[in-house]
Amino acid sequence: MNFIKIIVGTITSAFAGYGVFTIWPSALARWNWLGGWLAAGIIITTGWWVNHYMNAIPNEDDGAWVDMGLAIWLSALLGGSVMLSLDNGLVRSGYGIYHGASIGPALTTIILQLIGATVAGYLLYQIRKGDV
Amino acid sequence: MWGWNNVITTLFGSIIFPLVIGLVWGKLAEEYKTFGGILAGFFVVGTVWLLNHGIGLIYEPQMTREFAGPWSDQGLTAFWGLFVADLFAGKKVNWNALLSAILGGVLGGLLLYATV
Numbered sequence: 509m510n511f512i513k514i515i516v517g518t519i520t521s522a523f524a525g526y527g528v529f530t531i532w533p534s535a536l537a538r539w540n541w542l543g544g545w546l547a548a549g550i551i552i553t554t555g556w557w558v559n560h561y562m563n564a565i566p567n568e569d570d571g572a573w574v575d576m577g578l579a580i581w582l583s584a585l586l587g588g589s590v591m592l593s594l595d596n597g598l599v600r601s602g603y604g605i606y607h608g609a610s611i612g613p614a615l616t617t618i619i620l621q622l623i624g625a626t627v628a629g630y631l632l633y634q635i636r637k638g639d640v
Numbered sequence: 641m642w643g644w645n646n647v648i649t650t651l652f653g654s655i656i657f658p659l660v661i662g663l664v665w666g667k668l669a670e671e672y673k674t675f676g677g678i679l680a681g682f683f684v685v686g687t688v689w690l691l692n693h694g695i696g697l698i699y700e701p702q703m704t705r706e707f708a709g710p711w712s713d714q715g716l717t718a719f720w721g722l723f724v725a726d727l728f729a730g731k732k733v734n735w736n737a738l739l740s741a742i743l744g745g746v747l748g749g750l751l752l753y754a755t756v
Binding site for chain 1: 642647650651652654655656657658659661662663669673674677678680681682685686687689693694698699700702703705708709710711712713714715717718719720721722723724725726728729731732733734735737738739740741742743744745746747748750752753755756
């Protein structure tokens, strides 16, 4: 294990997680669906550029790809989300496990997400096998 | 609460996100470099987000209560879909990358917790 690489990847993927769940709810609250779509284009692209294009999350050719989505998902699961509102400034828009929220009510969603993603992963594997 | 319609839309939403990323993102980035990634950010993540969390294909009934949470983002499906696709192809687990993202999530969560 390379601790320098892990520290760099930790910081840049924390940027993605923190950025998504502050800017995204704020843009959504301000401009509705347009805001949500713009937030995707702004944060995800910047996060992707640092984490994956510059390879700050140290992915390698022979290793299974780790997407910054993991850091983003964990950030909200643990810390909830925060938004900038017109009337009240910074307000909390969601609670996480750090606040004492139980993972139980989210578990059905998480399990179905994992099942669906496994299906997608298998499809991708089959498509790539035939493609290359 | 959960009905079969919610199960089906959640599964579909969880399939489409990693599938479209896996099919499109790498090719756009290869062809157009940084600009390809920007296109993918808007048109893949922006559009699928509108489906999954806008319309709500990925059902999150825990968010309807007063102290809502915890949120399970579509990011999980992006990570897991691309990760298992490579595991199926026989690639090994890259602990540097995996630990980076896990610790990044822990740190990102702490910042969100500490903000307000």
